[in-house]
Each structure stands twice: as structure tokens, then as C-alpha cells.
Amino acid sequence: MGNKQTTFTDEQLEAFQDCTFFTRKEILRLHGRYRELAPHLVPLDYTNNPDIRVPPTLIVTMPEFKENPFRDRIVETFSEDGNGNLSFNDFVDMFSALCETSPRELKTIYAFKIYDFNRDNFICKEDLKKTLNKLTKGELTPEEVTLVCNKSMEEADLDGDSKLSFSDFENMVSKAPDFLSNFHVRI
Amino acid sequence: GNERRKGASRAEEGESQTRPERIDRGRRKRTRSHQDTKGSEGDEEVQPKIQSGRAAKTRKHTKNEKTRKKEEEEKAEKGEGKERHGKRKKTSASKKEREEVGGKHTMKEKAQEVKRKNIIQQMNCIHNSLSSEELEKLKEAVDERKKLIQALRGKPWPIKKKCVILRESQEFVEKYEGALGKGKGRKLYAYKVLMSKALMGRPYGTIPRKTVPRAEATSAMDFAVLWDFGVSCIITLTLTTSCFLQWPFHATFRKMCFQGYAQYSVLFYGYYNNQRAVGWLKFRMPLSYFLVGVGTVAYSYMVVIRTMARNANESGVGDDNSFNFNWRMFTSWDYLIGNPETADNKFASITTSFKEAILEEQESQKDDNIHLTRFLRVLANFLVLCCLAGSGYLIYFVVRRSQKFALDGLENHTWWERNEVNMVMSLLGMFCPMLFDVISALENYHPRVALQWQLGRIFALFLGNLYTFIIALMDEINLKREEENIIKFNITVWEASLFNGTVSVNSTAPPVTIEPADVPRGPCWETMVGQEFVRLIISDTMTTYITLLIGDFLRAVLVRFLNYCWCWDLEAGFPSYSEFDVSGNVLGLIFNQGMIWMGAFYAPCLPALNVLRLHVSMYLQCWAVMCCNVPQERVFKASGSNNFYMAMLLVILFLSTLPAIYTIVTIPPSFDCGPFSGKQRMFDVIQETLESDFPAWFGKVFSYASNPGLVLPFMLLMVLAIYYLQSTSKSYKEANMELKKKLQTVVQNMFPPLVQQSCFNVYF
Numbered sequence: 001m002g003n004k005q006t007t008f009t010d011e012q013l014e015a016f017q018d019c020t021f022f023t024r025k026e027i028l029r030l031h032g033r034y035r036e037l038a039p040h041l042v043p044l045d046y047t048n049n050p051d052i053r054v055p056p057t058l059i060v061t062m063p064e065f066k067e068n069p070f071r072d073r074i075v076e077t078f079s080e081d082g083n084g085n086l087s088f089n090d091f092v093d094m095f096s097a098l099c100e101t102s103p104r105e106l107k108t109i110y111a112f113k114i115y116d117f118n119r120d121n122f123i124c125k126e127d128l129k130k131t132l133n134k135l136t137k138g139e140l141t142p143e144e145v146t147l148v149c150n151k152s153m154e155e156a157d158l159d160g161d162s163k164l165s166f167s168d169f170e171n172m173v174s175k176a177p178d179f180l181s182n183f184h185v186r187i
Numbered sequence: 188g189n190e191r192r193k194g195a196s197r198a199e200e201g202e203s204q205t206r207p208e209r210i211d212r213g214r215r216k217r218t219r220s221h222q223d224t225k226g227s228e229g230d231e232e233v234q235p236k237i238q239s240g241r242a243a244k245t246r247k248h249t250k251n252e253k254t255r256k257k258e259e260e261e262k263a264e265k266g267e268g269k270e271r272h273g274k275r276k277k278t279s280a281s282k283k284e285r286e287e288v289g290g291k292h293t294m295k296e297k298a299q300e301v302k303r304k305n306i307i308q309q310m311n312c313i314h315n316s317l318s319s320e321e322l323e324k325l326k327e328a329v330d331e332r333k334k335l336i337q338a339l340r341g342k343p344w345p346i347k348k349k350c351v352i353l354r355e356s357q358e359f360v361e362k363y364e365g366a367l368g369k370g371k372g373r374k375l376y377a378y379k380v381l382m383s384k385a386l387m388g389r390p391y392g393t394i395p396r397k398t399v400p401r402a403e404a405t406s407a408m409d410f411a412v413l414w415d416f417g418v419s420c421i422i423t424l425t426l427t428t429s430c431f432l433q434w435p436f437h438a439t440f441r442k443m444c445f446q447g448y449a450q451y452s453v454l455f456y457g458y459y460n461n462q463r464a465v466g467w468l469k470f471r472m473p474l475s476y477f478l479v480g481v482g483t484v485a486y487s488y489m490v491v492i493r494t495m496a497r498n499a500n501e502s503g504v505g506d507d508n509s510f511n512f513n514w515r516m517f518t519s520w521d522y523l524i525g526n527p528e529t530a531d532n533k534f535a536s537i538t539t540s541f542k543e544a545i546l547e548e549q550e551s552q553k554d555d556n557i558h559l560t561r562f563l564r565v566l567a568n569f570l571v572l573c574c575l576a577g578s579g580y581l582i583y584f585v586v587r588r589s590q591k592f593a594l595d596g597l598e599n600h601t602w603w604e605r606n607e608v609n610m611v612m613s614l615l616g617m618f619c620p621m622l623f624d625v626i627s628a629l630e631n632y633h634p635r636v637a638l639q640w641q642l643g644r645i646f647a648l649f650l651g652n653l654y655t656f657i658i659a660l661m662d663e664i665n666l667k668r669e670e671e672n673i674i675k676f677n678i679t680v681w682e683a684s685l686f687n688g689t690v691s692v693n694s695t696a697p698p699v700t701i702e703p704a705d706v707p708r709g710p711c712w713e714t715m716v717g718q719e720f721v722r723l724i725i726s727d728t729m730t731t732y733i734t735l736l737i738g739d740f741l742r743a744v745l746v747r748f749l750n751y752c753w754c755w756d757l758e759a760g761f762p763s764y765s766e767f768d769v770s771g772n773v774l775g776l777i778f779n780q781g782m783i784w785m786g787a788f789y790a791p792c793l794p795a796l797n798v799l800r801l802h803v804s805m806y807l808q809c810w811a812v813m814c815c816n817v818p819q820e821r822v823f824k825a826s827g828s829n830n831f832y833m834a835m836l837l838v839i840l841f842l843s844t845l846p847a848i849y850t851i852v853t854i855p856p857s858f859d860c861g862p863f864s865g866k867q868r869m870f871d872v873i874q875e876t877l878e879s880d881f882p883a884w885f886g887k888v889f890s891y892a893s894n895p896g897l898v899l900p901f902m903l904l905m906v907l908a909i910y911y912l913q914s915t916s917k918s919y920k921e922a923n924m925e926l927k928k929k930l931q932t933v934v935q936n937m938f939p940p941l942v943q944q945s946c947f948n949v950y951f
Contacts, residue, residue: 019349021340067530068522080345089346096340098522109343115517131516136538144545151548152512158931172513179518186523 007031009047020096027092033187034091037062046088054091056084064185069134070114074098077113098185104174107183112169123164125149329363332356422483422787422794471880473862473872480788484844487784491840495833515540536818547633560631567629571644574622578615579651585611586659593663608659609723612652613730620645620771639831642770646835649778650842657785657846660719664854667712671857674710711860713789716850720786721793724779728800731775735811739765743815767816772808773832781839788847 005028008016016027035042037058043050056075065071075084078094086094096102097110113119117127128149132140140148156164156172164172173179336356339349519537524530589608592600603610623644627637743764750757757763779797786793851870856863863869877886891897 015350015353016346018336018353019339019346063525067524067527069520069534093346097343103341106341106343111517128516132541135516135520135534136541137534139538140541140545144541147545147548148512148516148541152516155510156513169517172510173517175510176514176518179514182518182521182523184522 007044007046012047012049016092020092021099021101022092022096030092030095030187031088033062034088042088051087053079053085053087056086059084059086059091064187069137073114073117077110082119095185095187098183100184100186104180107180108170108173109166111173111179111183112166115169121166123169125153125162128152325363329360332360336360422487422783471876474876476791476862477869477872480847483787484784484840484847487840488837491833491837495830495837498830498833511544515544532818563629563631567626570626571623574619574626575644575647575651578619578648579655581615582608582611582652582655583659586655586662590659590662606722606726608656609726612656612723613726615652616649616727617730617734619648623648638770642774642831642835645771645774649774653778653781653785653842656723660716663715663719664712664850667710667715667857668854670710671712671859675858711857712854713857713861717786717790717793720782721790721796724782724786724793724797724800727779727782728804731804732807735807739811739815764815764817767812767818774835777832777836777839780836781843784840784843785846788851 007028008031013024013027016022017024020027022030031046034054035044038054041054042052056072056079059065059075060071065074068074072084074094075086076082078090078097079086080090097106112123115127115131116123117130118124129145132145132148153162153164156168158168158171159165333356336353339353342349344352515537519540521533524533585607589604592604620641623641627641630637630640632640742762746757746762746764755761783793783797852868855867856869858864863872866872866875877889
């Protein structure tokens with residue numbers, strides 16, 4: 001097109017454009033940001049798809065995640081091994097799923113995965129407790145925490161198994177007025 | 188056969204190898220030449236289609252797919268499948284061999300060329316051997332693949348998986364699309380090949396693509412501002428166009444005044460001439476003025492009601508409170524926050540909101556002293572009524588006084604006395620809402636309910652004020668009309684005196700020339716009304732800005748700097764920073780719009796002024812919010828009341844247009860100014876147009892249509908229709924609720940999770 005870049009082949013960039021909500025420029029910029037996290041680890045030339053992963057401790061220092069109470073969970077959700085080590089593909093995946101143009105259904109799926117701390121495909125009371133504690137930084141008393149978790153479960157659990165399945169979660173979130181605008185990371 | 192292949196050119200090899208197999212299929216020979224040309228064209232296209240890293244793997248995959256497909260059809264027709272299958276495998280194996288050996292590029296190219304040829308031959312084979320049903324199925328499969336490619340971005344799979352699927356689907360689509368469509372598909376295929384050639388073989392990736400973000404529900408504030416801006420713009424546009432259309436054609440331009448040039452500018456009603464047709468276009472100016480006025484009101488109604496309908500649709504069944512705790516837990520954190528201070532604020536506000544919700548929950552579970560609450564509420568309403576009555580009387584009193592001042596001559600009074608009415612109205616508008624806020628502490632309502640009461644009261648306050656203002660205005664109009672009668676009388680006397688010495692009627696003496704500027708001018712009550720409105724709006728704007736500067740900015744400065752040398756913590760304690768009052772601001776915008784609607788007929792450029800004012804307001808308030816305000820402490824969903832604001836807007840629209848309509852219908856226009864001067868009533872212009880510009884039969888039809896005998900039954904019919912629609916909509920809502928409840932109980936009692944999921948996906 002004009003600027004000769006040697007980070008990716010054209011096929012790779014095309015594939016990225018088809019699989020994510022990013023344009024060419026954005027993908028190259030993402031690569032720049034990814035590389036910034038660990039310049040000695042991440043090569044400049046990605047044409048042969050090197051298998052490099054950046055550890056989560058570096059990723060959560062990004063300004064986009066620094067203040068987010070769920071940053072560890074986000075990084076774990078998008079990592080292949082479940083421990084938070086992100087390859088570049090995972091990195092791009094993550095920002096594409098959380099970007100503004102990402103559709104509601106996709107965001108709902110990933111939100112469910114993020115809030116499911118024990119990764120059993122259900123949000124149980126412990127998951128709720130952990131979410132609440134992260135949100136209020138432990139300011140609520142244990143009785144208040146229990147009350148909130150019970151009320152949440154009561155509101156959203158439709159099949160009565162005292163845990164939220166994906167369908168319960170989806171039903172609840174679909175009516176939330178500011179889910180889409182809040183569950184959005186800009187990079 | 189392998190040795191043979193290694194030697195000769197690849198393209199021919201492919202063909203020759205397959206030729207003996209196809210010898211019995213005569214039809215293919217016809218298509219052979221077509222293929223050849225295609226083959227050469229397809230070469231350059233081949234490269235980008237075939238991906239680099241996993242070419243071998245996917246080629247094998249597609250080969251398998253191809254062979255599978257071939258097998259299926261071949262088995263149905265002839266039994267040669269196995270042979271071909273075997274030969275295909277050999278070809279692929281040999282091709283891979285060839286690729287691994289030797290240099291990459293040329294080998295790859297040639298291999299790809301051969302593959303392309305094979306694909307084309309496959310296509311022909313398939314196309315000619317499938318029945319129309321199978322073609323249909325194939326077409327569906329291709330469409331499905333295409334949809335998959337389009338929807339790939341939104342799938343929750345990791346990128347690696349998406350890439351593989353993308354490649355497969357693209358190849359599938361490429362392969363089969365040309366085969367379908369019996370010639371049409373081929374033409375499309377050729378066109379695609381041509382286009383890809385034109386784009387240098389890079390159909391994707393050169394043009395950056397951005398998807399348009401989906402518009403989601405906005406907050407009431409954004410909505411109102413933008414909406415107002417939009418409607419104001421349209422109204423301005425209409426009025427400006429009608430203004431400018433007449434600009435070059437004005438015959439007489441009535442000038443000379445004492446009250447300022449602006450009085451006679453295009454800003455006000457009095458500027459417009461009453462000539463029936465203006466300029467060489469024969470522009471019907473009075474008619475246009477009337478129709479534009481009526482048209483803007485009709486357009487405003489349409490927009491408001493349409494927006495309300497859309498809001499009602501979106502808010503669904505209206506369960507605002509059903510997932511309070513869940514929403515706070517899962518959707519309250521804003522993932523965009525990057526600033527530590529903002530994050531702290533957010534944590535604090537989330538904690539507060541949880542505590543509020545918990546408190547509310549605990550309260551709702553205990554039964555309070557109902558009687559005390561009721562008594563307090565009645566008391567609060569009584570106090571509010573007193574307040575409203577007091578403010579109404581104050582305005583009336585001030586208006587009377589200003590009339591007295593006007594009779595005395597305005598020069599004798601101070602600035603305050605001259606502008607008393609406007610200042611009092613603005614001050615009341617500033618202090619009464621605060622008073623209402625204090626009183627509402629007695630009532631102990633849920634914040635959302637309390638907000639609605641508050642807004643309702645402020646609404647009543649403004650309405651009362653506005654109507655008192657209008658009544659005062661009516662008095663002035665009557666005064667002006669009396670003045671008019673006196674002047675009319677004076678003019679006849681004066682004209683008689685001019686002609687005093689001249690000859691009798693049938694002489695041919697030249698008429699006495701009268702300078703237009705010398706003619707004594709009649710008073711123009713419409714312009715006066717327009718002026719009053721403009722003055723009101725300007726004073727309203729000024730009050731807002733001054734309140735902003737003093738109440739927000741000065742306060743913030745004081746709190747920030749005096750905090751160092753003050754006994755208690757100013758920031759946390761008494762004054763602290765002012766909150767950004769979303770609802771109050773929205774209400775202000777709504778009332779502003781109401782005033783515009785009221786005054787637009789008499790001051791046509793008022794909407795333009797307002798657009799300017801809205802621009803300035805927006806930037807000023809934006810700065811003020813960033814610089815001096817803190818977010819509201821109460822974090823409840825005020826945006827759930829989107830339709831509440833719209834309903835208020837609708838009521839205001841109705842109430843604002845009422846005075847204008849009343850004046851149009853009852854009060855005769857001034858004899859000496861404006862587009863309707865000289866007529867009995869303003870709407871006579873329509874009658875006149877019907878009589879002179881339209882053919883005779885049209886007038887007759889119109890007179891039949893406006894016969895009360897026809898109009899009244901029609902209105903009755905509409906009322907009945909409204910009643911019917913309302914009752915059916917109520918019954919639908921009830922049925923909906925019933926079904927929902929039923930579904931919940933069924934789901935809770937009976938089924939395992941899997942089936943529930945499908946149930947929900949179907950229903951919701």
C-alpha cells in the first residue's frame with residue numbers, strides 16, 4: 001500500500017482483518033504495544049509465527065488494565081493455557097473481543113468466562129463473592145456480602161440450581177442498560 | 188505416469204492426465220476452451236488465495252474434500268470414482284514432492300496453477316453432473332460458508348481456529364461458486380477474477396475497513412441535547428430558507444425606528460411585507476409564512492411522538508428493577524477507567540450504591556410507620572403548593588408593576604425596574620427547585636420516585652410562571668390594539684388633510700406623492716411579542732451562565748483554595764464541590780425548547796439564535812463539568828426515565844403551541860405590519876389562496892371537506908380508534924406478563940439446564 005512493514009506478511013494481515021475487528025494499522029499498532037511489554041522477548045519479525053508468550057505480570061501493567069479489578073481474570077480468560085501467558089494471537093483476540101465494535105453476544109460470552117473464577121462454566125456463590133470483594137475492595141461486612149450474593153442468585157437464577165448458567169447470565173445481561181458501554185476497552 | 192509428469196510442463200500435464208478420464212464426457216470438451224482462458228487469467232489470482240504456512244495441509248484437506256464430493260456424485264452415476272480417487276491421490280502426493288524439492292516460488296506457482304486447473308475441472312464436473320436439487324444444496328452450502336466468513340469476527344473462538352476456518356471456507360466458496368449458476372456464476376467468477384487483477388491480486392487488506400459501531404441506548408442528557416439541536420436545526424433551516432427565498436424580492440422595506448434596527452430586521456414578524464406574491468417567482472409570501480409556522484409545529488409533534496414510540500419499544504416490558512444487584516455487580520465497573528483517582532472514585536461509588544441497595548432491601552423487609560409517612564408526605568405537598576402559589580402571585584404582581592412603569596415611560600426607571608419581570612422569573616427558577624429539594628427530604632421516597640416528584644414540581648413551577656407571563660403579554664397586546672385603533676383614526680385624519688386642497692375625484696391631477704417613511708406607523712403587537720420572547724430567552728441564558736460561573740466555578744475555586752486555611756474540611760463538609768445535576772439540566776433544555784416553540788411564529792429567527800446559544804452552552808457546560816463538578820452521589824438509573832422526559836417534552840410542546848394558535852385564531856393581525864396585515868384573521872390567507880390560486884372545483888371540494896357535518900363524525904371515529912388500540916395494547920401487555928410468569932414456573936419446576944437454554948434462546 002505504501003508503507004513497507006516487515007512484521008507481518010500480507011496474508012497474515014488479511015487473516016487478522018477478517019478474524020478481528022481491527023484494521024491493518026491497528027494490528028500493527030497492537031504489535032507495537034505487545035512488543036513494548038517485553039522488547040527482548042518479542043521479535044520484530046512475526047512472519048513465521050513465532051510461539052512467544054508474554055507472562056501476565058507484564059500484561060497487567062498496561063495502562064488499560066492497571067486499574068481494572070478484574071485484570072487477572074481477563075488475561076487468564078484469553079490465554080491458551082489458562083494461566084495468563086498471552087501469545088500475540090491471544091493479545092489481539094482479547095482487545096478485539098473487548099473493543100467498541102464487538103457485538104453484545106460476544107461480549108456476554110467473554111464476560112461470563114471472566115466472572116467465572118473457578119472455570120466450571122457456572123457462576124456459583126463463591127464466584128459472586130469474589131467478584132463483589134474485588135469491586136468493593138473489602139469495604140462490605142461479611143453479612144452484607146452474603147446478602148448481596150443471595151439476592152443476586154435469587155434474581156438471576158432461573159433453574160434453581162443456586163448457580164448461574166450461561167443462559168441465566170445472558171438473560172440478565174441482555175436487559176442491562178450499560179453493559180455494552182462499560183464492558184469496553186479501548187487501545 | 189509419475190515419470191511422465193516430472194518431465195513435461197505442469198499445465199499440460201494436468202490436462203493431459205485428466206483428459207483420458209474425461210474422454211467419454213463429451214460436454215466437457217466444449218468447456219475446455221473456456222477453461223483454458225480462465226486458467227491463464229486465474230494464475231495471478233491463485234497466489235493470494237493459497238496461503239503460505241499451511242498450504243500443504245490445506246491443499247490435502249481440500250483435495251480430500253474434493254475427492255469426497257467427486258466420489259459421491261460419481262458413485263451415483265458411474266463407478267469410476269475409485270480410479271480417479273487413486274489418481275488424485277497420486278497427483279497430490281507428487282505435487283507435494285515437487286514442492287518440497289527445488290525452489291519455492293516457481294514450484295509453488297506451478298503447483299498452484301495445476302491446482303487451479305484441477306479446481307476448474309472439478310467445477311465443471313460437478314456442475315454438469317449434479318441435478319438441480321443437488322445444485323441447490325450446494326448453493327445453500329456456499330451461502331452458508333459465505334455467511335460464516337462474514338460472521339467470523341463475532342465468534343468466540345481463538346484466532347488460530349478462526350484462521351483455519353477462514354481459509355477452508357474461502358477455498359470452498361471459491362471452488363464452488365463459479366460452478367453454480369450455469370453461466371451467470373461463471374460471468375461473476377470472471378468478473379471477480381478481473382477485479383482482483385485490477386486490484387493487483389489483493390482483494391483484501393489494501394483498503395482499511397472499519398465497521399460502523401452500533402448505536403446503543405444513550406443517556407437522557409446526551410439525547411436531549413442532540414435531539415434538541417437536531418430539531419432546532421431543522422426548524423431553523425426551514426425558517427431560514429423561507430426567509431432567504433424572499434430576501435432579494437422585497438419591494439418596500441419598512442425602515443426607521445427608534446427602538447433599534449433589530450426591531451425591523453428579519454428577526455421579527457414586522458419585517459415581512461403583506462404583498463401577496465413577491466418577485467418574479469410569484470412567491471406566495473404570507474402563505475409561506477403561515478404554512479412554515481404550522482409545518483414546524485407539526486414536524487415537532489411528529490418527531491417527539493416517534494421518539495417516544497421508539498423508546499417504548501426498546502424498553503420492552505419495562506422491568507427496570509428486576510436485576511438490581513446483578514447489574515451492580517456485573518455491569519457497574521467501567522473498563523475504560525485508567526486513571527487511579529477515577530478508579531478510586533468508582534470503587535467508592537460502587538460501594539455506596541451497594542450499601543444503598545442493601546439498605547433499601549432491609550427497609551423493604553420491615554414495615555414502617557405508615558401513618559407518619561403519609562402525614563409527612565401530605566405536609567410536604569402542601570408546602571410545595573404554597574410555594575407555587577407564592578411564586579405565581581409574585582410574578583403577577585411584578586408584571587402589573589412593569590405595566591405601570593411602561594405607562595410612566597421607561598426612561599424614568601432603573602435597570603432593575605425595567606427588567607424586573609425577567610429577572611424575577613429567572614431567580615425564581617433558580618431558588619425554588621432548591622426549596623423543593625429540601626422539602627422532599629420529608630417525604631422519604633425511593634430516589635427515582637423522589638426525582639420524578641421533584642421534576643414534576645419544577646415543571647409545575649415553570650408552567651405557572653410561563654402562563655402568567657403569557658397572560659401579562661395578552662394584556663399588552665390588547666393595549667397595543669387599542670393604540671392601533673387610535674392611530675388608524677389619526678391616519679385617516681392626516682390623509683384627509685393632505686388631499687385638502689386638491690381637485691375633485693375625476694380630475695387628472697397627479698397624485699400627491701407620499702414618502703413611505705413619512706407615513707405614521709401603526710404599532711405592531713406581533714413584533715412586541717417576538718421581542719418579549721427574545722428578551723426572555725436571553726435573560727434565561729444569562730442567568731444560566733451566571734449561575735454556572737458563580738455557583739459552580741467560583742464555589743469550586745473557593746473550596747479549593749480556602750480549604751487550606753479553614754477550620755473544617757470544605758471539600759468533604761458543607762459547601763464542597765457542586766454536583767452535576769443531569770435532570771435539572773435536561774429540564775432546562777426542555778423548557779428552553781418550549782419557549783422557542785412559543786415564540787417562533789412571531790420571531791422567525793429565534794430558532795437560529797437558539798442553535799447558537801446551544802452551541803455555546805454545550806462548550807461552556809462541558810468545561811464547567813470537567814473543571815468544577817463532581818459526579819452525583821446517588822447512583823440510580825435516571826436514564827430509565829427516558830420516556831418521562833419525552834412525555835414532558837410532548838406536554839410542553841402542546842402547551843407552548845396553544846397560545847400561538849389562540850392568537851392566530853382569535854386576534855386580528857396589526858393593520859400596518861407583517862405578512863397578514865389588512866386581513867381579518869391570519870388564517871384568511873389560506874382562504875385567499877384557495878380562491879385565487881387553485882381551480883374552482885378545488886375550493887368546492889375543500890368547503891365540503893371542512894363542513895362540520897363531515898369533520899365531527901371523523902373526529903369521533905378517531906377517538907374510537909384510539910380507545911380500541913389502547914385496550915388491545917393493554918390486553919397484549921397483560922398476556923405478555925402472564926406468559927412470562929408461566930414460563931418461569933415451568934422452567935423452574937421441570938427441565939434440565941440444556942433444554943432451558945434453548946427455551947430461553949427461542950423466547951428472548
